[in-house]
Amino acid sequence: WHSGWYSEDGQAVFLRQDVGDPHKVVLVRPEDMEAGSLLTVYPFREADRADKDRLSAVFNRGDTPAVLIRLRAGQQVTPKPGQENDNVGEYYAFSKLCTHLGCPVGLFEQQTDRLLCPCHQSQFDILQSATPIFGPAARPLPQLPIAVDDNGFFVAKGDFRQPVGPEFWEMGWR
Numbered sequence: 693w694h695s696g697w698y699s700e701d702g703q704a705v706f707l708r709q710d711v712g713d714p715h716k717v718v719l720v721r722p723e724d725m726e727a728g729s730l731l732t733v734y735p736f737r738e739a740d741r742a743d744k745d746r747l748s749a750v751f752n753r754g755d756t757p758a759v760l761i762r763l764r765a766g767q768q769v770t771p772k773p774g775q776e777n778d779n780v781g782e783y784y785a786f787s788k789l790c791t792h793l794g795c796p797v798g799l800f801e802q803q804t805d806r807l808l809c810p811c812h813q814s815q816f817d818i819l820q821s822a823t824p825i826f827g828p829a830a831r832p833l834p835q836l837p838i839a840v841d842d843n844g845f846f847v848a849k850g851d852f853r854q855p856v857g858p859e860f861w862e863m864g865w866r
């Protein structure tokens with residue numbers, strides 16, 4: 693599986709909102725999100741914008757989607773043991789690919805702060821660093837380290853901390 697969230701040439705990797713149109717580039721700023729909401733995002737570099745064919749391919753080349761979540765005021769994620777969060781205030785990003793069989797986890801249940809997978813009903817507790825608390829998934833969703841650049845847009849600080857998706861994908865990761 694291909695990640696796409698790393699930069700070999702030092703270019704910034706922006707969080708690009710999935711708006712359903714492969715030619716429309718919508719980058720994300722903190723003020724674009726309501727508290728308790730979620731956006732699906734893909735990696736985007738300025739070089740992608742210069743080439744329309746390449747821009748279409750961004751959606752088709754299999755980059756790993758991520759979910760960008762804005763928690764409600766006063767909430768925070770408890771980091772995994774031995775790790776620190778790489779968040780921006782109440783904003784956190786995780787892989788969107790379920791660690792059971794790789795379905796997209798899309799539904800954010802704001803009342804419980806859980807992400808739900810529609811395929812086999814796994815539930816991930818975002819406040820516990822996306823640890824699975826129900827269903828067949830056994831591994832947390834990997835966190836994507838994020839920051840805000842000088843112009844106020846979200847960027848990835850690096851790749852996911854762990855391989856994304858089910859463990860049997862790890863052989864082909866990236």
Ligand code: FES
Nearest residue numbers: 790792793809812
């Ligand atoms: Fe998500 Fe099975 S793929 S629970």
